[in-house]
Amino acid sequence: xxxxxxxxxxxxxxxxxxxxxxxxxxxxxxxxxxxxxxxxxxxxxxxxxxxxxxxxxxxxxxxxxxxxxxxxxxxxxxxxxxxxxxxxxxxxxxxxxxxxxxxxxxxxxxxxxxxxxxxxxxxxxxxxxxxxxxxxxxxxxx
Numbered sequence: 122x123x124x125x126x127x128x129x130x131x132x133x134x135x136x137x138x139x140x141x142x143x144x145x146x147x148x149x150x151x152x153x154x155x156x157x158x159x160x161x162x163x164x165x166x167x168x169x170x171x172x173x174x175x176x177x178x179x180x181x182x183x184x185x186x187x188x189x190x191x192x193x194x195x196x197x198x199x200x201x202x203x204x205x206x207x208x209x210x211x212x213x214x215x216x217x218x219x220x221x222x223x224x225x226x227x228x229x230x231x232x233x234x235x236x237x238x239x240x241x242x243x244x245x246x247x248x249x250x251x252x253x254x255x256x257x258x259x260x261x262x263x
Contacts, residue, residue, distance in 0.1 A: 157181065158215045159257050160205045165195035167250025170244050191258050194245065198223060199230035 157165075165180045172180075172193050180197060183190035196214070201207045202223075209227065213220045233239045 136227070141155065144226075156198060159259055160201050160207055160254065161212075161216065163254035163257055164200040164205070164250045165193075166253035167200060167246040167248070168193045168196050170249035171246050195226035195229050197250075198226040200247055202227055204247050204250060256262060 151223075162177075165177055168180060169175060169177065172189065172214075175190055175193050179187065179190045180193045183194050200213060202209060202211050209220060209223045213223045216223070230243070234243060
C-alpha cells in the first residue's frame with residue numbers, strides 16, 4: 122500500500138544498484154511480500170546482479186521446477202550466513218524454513234565454491250549484496 126511518490130526501501134535499493142552498475146532498469150512498483158529481513162533482501166539483490174532473469178519473487182519463493190531460482194535462493198541464504206554472519210538458526214527462523222533446509226542450502230553453495238568460475242561469480246554477488254545492504258541503510262556489525 123504505497124502512495125504515488127512514496128519511495129519504498131526496495132525502490133531505493135534498485136535505484137542505488139542502477140547507479141552503481143550504470144544500468145537503467147524499467148520503472149515498476151515492487152510487489153508486496155510481507156516482512157523480508159533487510160539482510161536477506163540485500164542478499165537477494167546481490168544474487169539478482171548476476172542472475173537478472175530472476176525476479177525478487179522468484180528468488181524469495183522459487184517455483185518448484187526452476188532449478189536456477191532454487192540455486193539463487195541457496196546463494197542468498199549462504200550470503201546471509203557467510204558474509205553477514207547471521208547464524209543458521211536465526212536464518213531458519215526469519216525465513217520460516219527448517220534448520221536442515223538452511224544447512225543443506227549452505228552445503229550446496231559450499232560445494233559449488235570449489236569451482237573457480239562459480240567462486241568468481243559468487244564474489245561479485247557478495248560485493249553487490251554488501252553494497253545493497255549499505256544502500257538500504259544497514260551498517261556492518263563489529
